[in-house]
Amino acid sequence: METVIIGLPSSGKTTIFNALTGRAAPVGDFSAAGRQVHLADVPVPDARIDRLSDLYQPKKTTYASVLFRDPPLAYQENGGLSPAGLGEVRKADAVTVVIRTFENESVPHPLRDMNPLRDLRTVLDSLVFADYEVAEKRLARLEKEAKRDGREYQVLKTVVERLGAGQLLGRGFFSTEDEKLFSGFAFLTAKPLVAVLNDGERSVDHAAVEAEAHAKGIAVFSIRGDLEAEIAQLEASEQAEFLKDLGASEPAKHRFLKHVYAHLDLLSFLTAGDPEVRAWSIRRGTTASRGAGTIHTDLEKGFIRAEVAWWEDLLACGGWPEAKKANKVRLEGRDYVLADGDVILVRFNV
Numbered sequence: 141m142e143t144v145i146i147g148l149p150s151s152g153k154t155t156i157f158n159a160l161t162g163r164a165a166p167v168g169d170f171s172a173a174g175r176q177v178h179l180a181d182v183p184v185p186d187a188r189i190d191r192l193s194d195l196y197q198p199k200k201t202t203y204a205s206v207l208f209r210d211p212p213l214a215y216q217e218n219g220g221l222s223p224a225g226l227g228e229v230r231k232a233d234a235v236t237v238v239i240r241t242f243e244n245e246s247v248p249h250p251l252r253d254m255n256p257l258r259d260l261r262t263v264l265d266s267l268v269f270a271d272y273e274v275a276e277k278r279l280a281r282l283e284k285e286a287k288r289d290g291r292e293y294q295v296l297k298t299v300v301e302r303l304g305a306g307q308l309l310g311r312g313f314f315s316t317e318d319e320k321l322f323s324g325f326a327f328l329t330a331k332p333l334v335a336v337l338n339d340g341e342r343s344v345d346h347a348a349v350e351a352e353a354h355a356k357g358i359a360v361f362s363i364r365g366d367l368e369a370e371i372a373q374l375e376a377s378e379q380a381e382f383l384k385d386l387g388a389s390e391p392a393k394h395r396f397l398k399h400v401y402a403h404l405d406l407l408s409f410l411t412a413g414d415p416e417v418r419a420w421s422i423r424r425g426t427t428a429s430r431g432a433g434t435i436h437t438d439l440e441k442g443f444i445r446a447e448v449a450w451w452e453d454l455l456a457c458g459g460w461p462e463a464k465k466a467n468k469v470r471l472e473g474r475d476y477v478l479a480d481g482d483v484i485l486v487r488f489n490v
């Protein structure tokens with residue numbers, strides 16, 4: 141899973157990157173060094189993996205992870221993201237939009253005053269516009285080639301209509317069938333979005349921006365960006381005290397990951413053996429054969445069936461052969477929908 145961090149200049153994108161990853165990338169830096177892409181892979185804490193690792197004592201333990209990407213973004217005269225910035229968004233599985241809700245006299249706002257709702261709309265509009273251009277161009281082409289009867293043309297018309305009205309496509313816009321047909325377009329506004337409200341010392345009213353985000357199906361996460369970035373730099377043992385002052389029980393990165401998993405319909409299935417105990421992130425609704433494909437494409441191509449055990453059963457039985465003996469291992473076919481906490485063993489041939 142990869143998420144790109146976008147937002148207006150000086151909204152605190154790099155600050156949020158630091159808060160969510162524990163890195164110390166330079167903030168407020170517009171020199172050459174500040175124009176580098178910041179990248180960090182953050183493991184998703186998972187007690188099931190810890191417990192299974194205790195059992196198997198594997199050579200390797202691998203948590204699911206979320207890759208955070210904080211690219212330098214340039215804006216065009218019309219306020220939209222530059223093509224390079226849009227390219228960064230296109231690559232990502234999910235988009236994190238940082239909205240400035242902090243006041244800081246020494247950091248000028250690119251649109252002069254603080255206005256979270258306007259900022260959210262500005263960023264979303266540039267995504268909508270980019271999608272509109274792509275869809276419109278393709279539609280014109282199909283018309284020129286007199287290809288108006290196909291499914292692609294029909295759906296594209298609704299796409300153009302929706303975007304033309306300033307709406308995001310939103311998650312779930314495409315049916316599973318259409319998703320395949322349109323995957324090549326990589327529409328930006330069909331990706332899951334999370335708005336991060338970057339709060340300062342004085343709290344500002346979130347009502348308007350939250351209402352808009354919720355109406356558009358966007359998850360909202362509020363955070364004291366600068367403080368949490370500092371806390372994330374401390375030793376784990378020192379963090380607790382500061383987090384308590386903020387009314388938080390966990391570091392920002394763990395809170396954020398939980399939030400993202402819940403709102404983006406992500407879950408993890410597991411694999412367990414002596415070489416490796418590992419969690420694999422998938423979308424809710426992913427079938428056994430597609431899930432196998434996230435492990436290796438050969439496993440999807442040559443998929444025969446999956447042996448599936450519930451992680452707690454496997455743990456209680458003390459191993460795979462024991463779980464089988466206790467009838468805790470089921471055989472499932474390619475269309476079985478994987479559940480959070482399933483441990484699977486894929487049978488395949490190539």
Ligand SMILES: Nc1nc2c(ncn2[C@@H]2O[C@H](COP(=O)(O)OP(=O)(O)O)[C@@H](O)[C@H]2O)c(=O)[nH]1
Nearest residue numbers: 150151152153154155167168242244339365366
């Ligand atoms: N007071 C305050 N300043 C912040 C906060 N977050 C970011 N800043 C400041 O805003 C400036 C720009 O932050 P940066 O993360 O580099 O923004 P970016 O351009 O969006 O990556 C820096 O000087 C930060 O210290 C915050 O929550 N409170």
Ligand SMILES: [Mg+2]
Nearest residue numbers: 153154155168
């Ligand atoms: Mg930055």
